[in-house]
Amino acid sequence: MRMNETEKELVAMVLAGRTEAFEPLVTPYRRPLVALAYRLTRDREEALEVAQEAFLRAFRSLGRYDVSRSFRNWLFQIAANEARDRMRRGARERAALEDAVHDGSRAPGPEAGREGQEVRADLMDCLSALTPREREVFVLRDIEELDIRETARALRCSSVSVRVNLSKARRKMRDAIRARHPHLEETR
Amino acid sequence: MTCSKARKLMALYAGGDLSERRTRAAGAHLDSCPACRKELEGYRRALARAKAAAGAEIAPDWSEGQWRALMARVMGDATKRKKEQAGRVKSVPRARWAAASGAAAALVLAAVMLLQNGSGFRPGSVATAPGAAEPMAGVLGDPSAQDVVSVTLVSQETGLQVVWFFNRNFEWKGDRE
Numbered sequence: 001m002r003m004n005e006t007e008k009e010l011v012a013m014v015l016a017g018r019t020e021a022f023e024p025l026v027t028p029y030r031r032p033l034v035a036l037a038y039r040l041t042r043d044r045e046e047a048l049e050v051a052q053e054a055f056l057r058a059f060r061s062l063g064r065y066d067v068s069r070s071f072r073n074w075l076f077q078i079a080a081n082e083a084r085d086r087m088r089r090g091a092r093e094r095a096a097l098e099d100a101v102h103d104g105s106r107a108p109g110p111e112a113g114r115e116g117q118e119v120r121a122d123l124m125d126c127l128s129a130l131t132p133r134e135r136e137v138f139v140l141r142d143i144e145e146l147d148i149r150e151t152a153r154a155l156r157c158s159s160v161s162v163r164v165n166l167s168k169a170r171r172k173m174r175d176a177i178r179a180r181h182p183h184l185e186e187t188r
Numbered sequence: 189m190t191c192s193k194a195r196k197l198m199a200l201y202a203g204g205d206l207s208e209r210r211t212r213a214a215g216a217h218l219d220s221c222p223a224c225r226k227e228l229e230g231y232r233r234a235l236a237r238a239k240a241a242a243g244a245e246i247a248p249d250w251s252e253g254q255w256r257a258l259m260a261r262v263m264g265d266a267t268k269r270k271k272e273q274a275g276r277v278k279s280v281p282r283a284r285w286a287a288a289s290g291a292a293a294a295l296v297l298a299a300v301m302l303l304q305n306g307s308g309f310r311p312g313s314v315a316t317a318p319g320a321a322e323p324m325a326g327v328l329g330d331p332s333a334q335d336v337v338s339v340t341l342v343s344q345e346t347g348l349q350v351v352w353f354f355n356r357n358f359e360w361k362g363d364r365e
Contacts, residue, residue, distance in 0.1 A: 019266040023259050035247035044248040052258055059262050124241045143242045170199035174234035
C-alpha cells in the first residue's frame with residue numbers, strides 16, 4: 001500500500017511548517033494505530049499511551065519519512081517499536097500481571113452462554129500464548145496484512161526471521177484456538 | 189516431499205508466505221496427501237478466526253477531548269521546537285560575531301603594535317606614541333623595567349591621542365591622553 005497523493009501533500013505541508021496539516025494526515029490511522037497497539041500490548045491503557053507516543057514520534061521524525069513507503073506501514077513501524085520498547089522497560093511488572101490475567105482466563109466456564117463478541121475477544125486473547133516477537137510478526141502479517149518484507153522492515157529484522165517467527169506463531173495460534181474452542185473446530 | 193517436511197512448511201503455506209519453489213513442492217504433496225490437507229485446513233481456519241476476531245474486537249480509543257488534547261500536544265511540541273530552532277539560529281551568529289570581533293580587535297591591536305614598534309614588538313624596549321615626550325611615570329620610571337609597551341590611538345577627526353600602556357604580561361598599566 002503506497003502513499004496517496006493527499007498524504008504526500010499533507011506531509012509536505014507539515015514539513016513546510018503548516019503543522020495543522022498533521023491532524024488530517026493521521027486521523028485516518030487513529031483507530032488502526034490504537035488497535036495495533038492494543039493487539040501488541042493487550043492492555044487498553046498501555047495501547048493508548050503507545051499510540052499517543054507513536055503519533056508524537058511520527059510528527060517529530062516526519063522529516064525522515066521516505067515517501068515511497070506506505071505512510072500507514074511507517075506509522076505501524078513506529079508503534080511496534082514503541083510497544084516493544086515499553087514492554088522491555090516494564091517486562092517484569094507486565095509478566096506478573098499477565099500471569100494473573102492468564103490464570104483467570106484459563107478458569108473453566110460454560111462457553112455456550114457467552115456472546116459471540118466475547119468468544120471473539122477470547123480468540124484474540126490467544127495472542128497471549130505468543131512470545132512478544134511472534135505476536136508482533138503475527139499481528140503485522142496476519143492481522144494488519146503487511147507483506148513479509150514490510151513486516152521485516154517494520155520490525156528491523158530479516159525476512160527469514162519473520163518467516164521463522166510467523167511459522168511458530170501460526171502453529172501456536174492454531175493450537176491455542178483448538179484448545180480454547182474445541183467446539184468451534186468441530187463445527188467446521 | 190515427506191509429510192514431516194510438508195508439515196513444517198504448512199503454517200507458511202497457509203498464508204501464502206513460501207517461495208514459489210517451495211509452494212509448488214508443498215502443493216504437489218498436498219494434492220496426494222489428505223492428512224496434510226487436513227493439517228492445512230486447521231491453519232487456515234485458525235487464521236480466518238483470528239482475523240475475524242480482530243475485526244470484531246472493540247479496540248480502545250480516545251474520547252474526542254483526549255484526541256484534541258493529543259493534537260494540541262503535537263502542536264505545542266511543534267511550537268516549542270520552532271522556538272528552540274530559532275534560539276539556536278540566533279545564538280550561533282551571536283557567538284560567531286563575538287569570536288570574530290575578538291579576533292578583529294586582536295588583529296587591530298597587533299597591527300597598531302607593529303606600526304608603533306617598526307619591526308614589531310620587542311620586549312625590553314619602550315614604545316611610545318609619536319609625540320609622547322615622556323614615558324609614564326611610575327610605569328616606565330625604572331630603566332630596568334623596560335618590558336612595557338604602549339599603544340597609541342589617534343582620532344583622525346579630532347587629532348586626540350590616547351596612549352595605553354601594558355606590561356610584559358599584557359596587563360593594562362595606565363593610559364594618557
